[in-house]
Amino acid sequence: MTSTLELKRKSIQIRMDVLQLIHGAQTGHTGGSLSNSDILTVLYYSVMRHDPSRANWPGRDRFIASKGHSVESLWCILADLGYFPKEELKTYCQFGTRLIGHPNNKVPGIEMNTGALGHGLSISVGMAMGAKMNGEPYRVFCLMGDGEQAEGSIWEAAMAAAHYKLDNLIGIIDRNRLQISGGTEDVMGLEPLGSKWEAFGWQVTQVDGNDIPGLSDVLHAVPLQRGKPTLIIANTVKGKGVSFAENQPEWHHHVPNDVELRLALEQLSAELSVYSE
Amino acid sequence: MNQIPNRQVICETLLRLARLDPDIVVLTSDSRGSAAMAPFAQALPEQFVETGIAEQNLVGIAAGLAHSGKKPFVASPACFLSMRSIEQVKVDVAYSKMNVKLIGISGGVSYGPLGMSHHSLQDIAVVRAIPNMAVLLPADRHETKKMIEALVEFEGGAYVRIGRNPVQDVYSSDEYEFRIGKAIQLREGQDLTLIAAGETVRIALDACELLTRDGICCRVLNLHTIKPLDVDAIVAAAKETGRIITLEEHSVFGGLGAAVAEVTSRYCPVPVHILGIPDEPAIAGKTAEIFNYYGISPENVQQIAHRLMQKQEMYE
Numbered sequence: 001m002t003s004t005l006e007l008k009r010k011s012i013q014i015r016m017d018v019l020q021l022i023h024g025a026q027t028g029h030t031g032g033s034l035s036n037s038d039i040l041t042v043l044y045y046s047v048m049r050h051d052p053s054r055a056n057w058p059g060r061d062r063f064i065a066s067k068g069h070s071v072e073s074l075w076c077i078l079a080d081l082g083y084f085p086k087e088e089l090k091t092y093c094q095f096g097t098r099l100i101g102h103p104n105n106k107v108p109g110i111e112m113n114t115g116a117l118g119h120g121l122s123i124s125v126g127m128a129m130g131a132k133m134n135g136e137p138y139r140v141f142c143l144m145g146d147g148e149q150a151e152g153s154i155w156e157a158a159m160a161a162a163h164y165k166l167d168n169l170i171g172i173i174d175r176n177r178l179q180i181s182g183g184t185e186d187v188m189g190l191e192p193l194g195s196k197w198e199a200f201g202w203q204v205t206q207v208d209g210n211d212i213p214g215l216s217d218v219l220h221a222v223p224l225q226r227g228k229p230t231l232i233i234a235n236t237v238k239g240k241g242v243s244f245a246e247n248q249p250e251w252h253h254h255v256p257n258d259v260e261l262r263l264a265l266e267q268l269s270a271e272l273s274v275y276s277e
Numbered sequence: 278m279n280q281i282p283n284r285q286v287i288c289e290t291l292l293r294l295a296r297l298d299p300d301i302v303v304l305t306s307d308s309r310g311s312a313a314m315a316p317f318a319q320a321l322p323e324q325f326v327e328t329g330i331a332e333q334n335l336v337g338i339a340a341g342l343a344h345s346g347k348k349p350f351v352a353s354p355a356c357f358l359s360m361r362s363i364e365q366v367k368v369d370v371a372y373s374k375m376n377v378k379l380i381g382i383s384g385g386v387s388y389g390p391l392g393m394s395h396h397s398l399q400d401i402a403v404v405r406a407i408p409n410m411a412v413l414l415p416a417d418r419h420e421t422k423k424m425i426e427a428l429v430e431f432e433g434g435a436y437v438r439i440g441r442n443p444v445q446d447v448y449s450s451d452e453y454e455f456r457i458g459k460a461i462q463l464r465e466g467q468d469l470t471l472i473a474a475g476e477t478v479r480i481a482l483d484a485c486e487l488l489t490r491d492g493i494c495c496r497v498l499n500l501h502t503i504k505p506l507d508v509d510a511i512v513a514a515a516k517e518t519g520r521i522i523t524l525e526e527h528s529v530f531g532g533l534g535a536a537v538a539e540v541t542s543r544y545c546p547v548p549v550h551i552l553g554i555p556d557e558p559a560i561a562g563k564t565a566e567i568f569n570y571y572g573i574s575p576e577n578v579q580q581i582a583h584r585l586m587q588k589q590e591m592y593e
Binding site for chain 2: 062105111113115116118119121122124125127128129130131133134136152153157159160163
């Protein structure tokens with residue numbers, strides 16, 4: 001297993017890659033990709049069983065990005081792991097690319113096309129159910145947004161996952177408390193979010209979603225209870241790691257200009273050097 | 278008169294095949310009764326998934342199951358399956374290229390007295406416009422059986438629409454060749470062609486008989502697969518008979534008739550009369566009453582055919 005220090009360094013590097021990717025293409029969802037970088041880093045470099053050289057290995061854990069718009073961190077991680085050549089990141093959002101602005105299952109490492117919010121958990125329920133039917137040990141990790149929690153289909157899937165006792169299903173909410181129009185509690189109040197999931201029959205826990213050791217502990221401990229799906233509310237900071245982007249709703253899909261990019265990379269480099277000593 | 282509804286045939290066929298293939302899974306949304314799937318649920322509970330009244334989740338779960346190597350058959354009322362869950366059909370099934378079969382039960386005006394909420398008269402138009410989706414309608418119980426058998430072998434997304442009640446046989450047995458995407462010529466003729474799908478095939482055959490007595494020799498095509506479309510059969514009909522009447526239990530917009538006209542307008546422009554439900558919330562009633570009200574009947578087809586033969590259908 002990769003050490004938490006190495007994971008921390010990796011997550012900072014991924015953030016730098018994300019900013020360069022978005023700046024290069026002049027499009028992308030910056031805030032959410034920075035908030036979920038730590039979650040994805042812990043999943044892909046430590047928790048999930050997978051093999052970049054055999055993307056379709058049947059025993060792999062499945063990852064579904066239900067909040068598909070934050071795909072930039074996923075592209076950077078998949079490239080870093082060797083699912084496709086890093087060089088290809090240059091094609092992100094360019095004409096004819098397969099590295100579009102949402103997960104695309106023409107790319108090795110992507111299971112399903114997502115992007116329309118509220119779909120990922122139902123798909124994940126089907127996958128977790130399929131694993132049980134086939135007697136296969138793989139787990140399904142589904143990353144949702146918090147704004148996405150307003151989609152009714154999420155709650156249809158939540159009901160079904162508990163009904164079918166899918167303890168091989170782990171839902172994670174990137175709880176950065178912001179969505180495109182502002183604060184989640186102003187746009188459509190979600191709280192008490194944990195109690196809602198508990199009422200739907202899930203085993204719920206909260207974690208600092210930008211704290212690598214904490215994330216690592218909880219994600220290695222799943223399922224939290226046999227016979228129940230697990231829901232992890234990962235409390236994150238939108239725009240995490242870049243001071244002027246943190247907690248700013250406009251950074252949902254703000255593209256850093258040249259100056260912002262330079263400043264952001266300086267901040268992240270400084271943070272990286274702290275963890276490299 | 279046949280007493281076996283197509284939905285019962287689907288259940289029997291899937292049950293028989295699923296006993297041999299554990300990957301075949303049936304999903305319903307509290308619709309096992311109306312889909313006649315209760316025997317399947319009872320016989321193979323491990324291959325049956327109930328989602329409750331949640332059609333979006335129903336299709337999303339089916340896509341996830343397909344991703345896991347399962348062969349899901351989703352049976353839910355056509356009105357909900359083709360509308361409430363259409364984004365899941367578009368994204369999770371079609372776009373992600375999942376092997377999911379959607380059976381729209383009680384389609385068209387099967388729920389005639391229940392009103393527009395329960396009619397599915399836009400489903401073919403909607404699903405047909407989505408890439409990677411096949412669209413099929415069986416004409417009778419024999420074709421239903423053959424269609425389901427073919428779909429078990431077919432890799433990809435498909436939407437099948439059936440009615441609720443037993444329909445009169447079109448075929449005397451299942452001893453004929455059925456291929457997805459290949460129209461079946463039921464009657465040969467040179468004067469005009471009647472093209473139908475699903476329950477209107479029987480009406481086309483009856484109309485053909487009336488017209489034969491009038492000395493008009495009709496070709497009848499059973500276009501059981503509306504997508505992928507048998508372009509060759511349609512072009513041949515246009516070239517060889519010069520006039521087409523289409524019959525469908527669907528809006529006159531975007532369905533079978535539109536699919537036919539899209540082909541003829543490009544390759545062989547001929548008059549195409551699209552007979553279906555006009556652009557209005559359909560009147561309430563039993564299927565036969567609604568069909569008669571809108572002229573989806575052998576007698577009305579006979580009259581349209583005479584007008585077409587006398588070139589009286591010109592736009593003025």
